[in-house]
Amino acid sequence: MNTHRMDGGSIDILSELIAALLADPATTHGLARTLRATAKELELSRYHHASKTAFTCDGLVAPKKVQVGGGAHRIEGFFNIDAVPPADLLWDVREGIPLQDNSAEVLFSEHFLEHIDYPVSAKQYAREAHRILASDGRLITGVPDAAFVLGEYPAGPEQAEEMISRWYAKRDCRKDINTYLDLINYVFRDQDDDPTYNPHYWAYDFEKLSQLFTEVGFTTVEPWDFDPCMANPKRQWASIYVVATK
Ligand SMILES: C[S@@+](CC[C@H](N)C(=O)[O-])C[C@H]1O[C@@H](n2cnc3c(N)ncnc32)[C@H](O)[C@@H]1O
Structure with a gap:
């Protein structure tokens, strides 16, 4: 059997095959759902590998304030990392956070964590957040309050x-x-059959967020006083925000 590296050429070939299958009326609903999800992952992979090629930690002024998964919600003075545009860095955070150890003061996300799989990616994110934050650094996380x-x-x-x-x-x-x-x-x-939307993979409450973040070494996890200068005011209602301190 031939083996293929995960390079741009292989991704393009697979994308073309998926497009052809999706255009075929014989493709079943279940297969089409899976193909649309795969097409989305291929798009994220394309962005991720393009950034990986272009980006080295040395080339980046280590940002002190970082937002992950901000989408269109930009925060003044924050470096925005997201899997899709717009962002300062297009990066799939399930692959880690490409910043140096002990370098950031604050890492903020809202309505992001529930969009990555638990336990593998959620725990990886928690570990990486702990790694890149400086001593006393703060991880602020908002999610729908289950x-x-x-x-x-x-x-x-x-x-x-x-x-x-x-x-x-x-x-x-x-x-x-x-x-x-x-x-x-x-x-x-959330299983919306919309290729532009990320499903919800896991639900969180205060206890689960506390457990997730203390497990990787954060010393305290407390409720965060909602700050509309940082967080999206549209998200406040029925969400829970916590601040974990390294
Ligand atoms: C529901 S939107 C929330 C956007 C914004 N934080 C808000 O509250 O309006 C989830 C965001 O997380 C991003 N995202 C999902 N999975 C990601 C991943 N693996 N790596 C980086 N960003 C991701 C999506 O691209 C999207 O911008």
């Missing part, structure tokens, strides 16, 4: 409607959220 969502259950569809309109207004899912349990499913395992 405890809040579960705490409202059982609830009528109108409560699901409120959360959907606050969190998923731009998405095409409202017609599919008919009961509050549909919403709980969304929070825990």
Whole structure:
């Protein structure tokens, strides 16, 4: 059997095959879902390897303030790392954080952690955050608060409607959220069949965030006082933010 390196040529060939299969009416729904997810991963891989080729730690002024997974939400004075544009560095954080040990003062993310798989990538992210932060450095993390969502259950569809309109207004899912349990499913395992969207892989509450971050060596994990200068005001409602200190 031929072996292929994971280079641009192989990725392009695979992308073309996937595009051809997706255009074929005989491709089944289940296969098409998997292919769309694979196409998305190929796109991330393309960005990641392009950055890896261009980027060395030595070439970068070590940023003191870093945001991961900020999407369109830029924070003044922060260096933004994201898997897709726009970002200062296009990087798949599941592969680590390409910054030097003990170099950053603060690492911020919101509505990012639930989009990477647990335990492998979430624990890798926690370990890498601990590695790159300086002594007393702060890891600030905001996620949808699973405890809040579960705490409202059982609830009528109108409560699901409120959360959907606050969190998923731009998405095409409202017609599919008919009961509050549909919403709980969304929070825990969003499986939207949209190639531009990252699924939710894991749900978090304060206890889980504390466990995840203390396991890798953070000394304290406390609730974070929401600061709209840093965090996205649209995210405050029904989210939980913690600050873990190295
Ligand atoms: C739901 S959006 C949140 C954007 C922004 N933080 C906000 O609250 O509006 C999740 C973000 O995480 C980024 N992301 C997901 N997986 C990632 C990965 N493996 N590496 C880097 N960024 C990732 C996505 O590209 C996206 O920008």
